[in-house]
Amino acid sequence: MKRTLILVRHGKSSWEEDLPDRERPLAARGLRDAPMMGKRLAKALADNEAQPDLILSSPACRALSTARLLADALAYRGELALDERIYASDSRTLLAVIGALDERLKCVILVGHDPEFSELAHGFSKEITRMPTCAIARFSFEGASWSAIPTLTPTRVWFDYPKKP
Template sequence: MKTLFLVRHAKSSRDDPSLPDRERPLDDRGRQDAPMMGKRLGKRELKPDLLVSSPALRALTTAQLIADEIGYPRKNIVVDERLYASSPDDLLAVICALDDKLNRVMLFGHNPEFAELAHRLSSEITDMPTCAVAEFRFDAKAWADVRGIGPSKVKLDAPRK
């Protein structure tokens, strides 16, 4: 069984238009929503084997805040350039290349790519609001198999649910 979590970064600030896109921080709502979503995940006693984040500040901060709530060490978060300004196909390639020893992986990134990939994996998901967590369980032994099969279970959670 492989479980994939796609986590869209929490609400970010656009207060400083001079900041490059990668350096935009979370706004106040984002700094509240990320720990709240982490607490929800923590109550489910999820123990991910790996957290992978886009290098953008808003995604990495979201990953760190959620990691704190689920007991995942911040220092173990992997930053992967391929999760920033990518395509759904590129994201799927990252997923299919994951080490098969890993069973539960969380990816932190951006829309529209995350929503498009989530919809491709399951037509049940049509949108991913900020800080949404899409969970997909696959009856598979290898991550590469995810490309060719549909998930056996799909769940979407978001701060305003």
């Protein structure tokens, strides 16, 4: 069975307000980039006839806002779920989140943070060394289960970010 994992780093966040890290909102650039990247992802997914079954986000304000803007651009009407483990984690924890996904799901989007997302993406593709804000990395796998993903090599990789030439 084909599995598609999409990693989305949250959009550019604001540092203007004196807020706790989890509560930092998207900056104007993040509010602009997230819908644009959602449209690019929608086109890429349409080309592959894949649609997300689940969007799973960090509960941090900037990640959740990115996830909502992305969902709107994708015309996604499914569940937008939060997972505390995506905030301030590490790539091992993210692999555990992925491994525990419902086997009925074929395409899942995770929205979260750096440096964990860059590290995880680099683990799947050595070509990806850094995920800038609002970057999207899509990995296709041929595997029987989500728990097998850490041991598999992607059959296809797509990487895009707002300032990509």
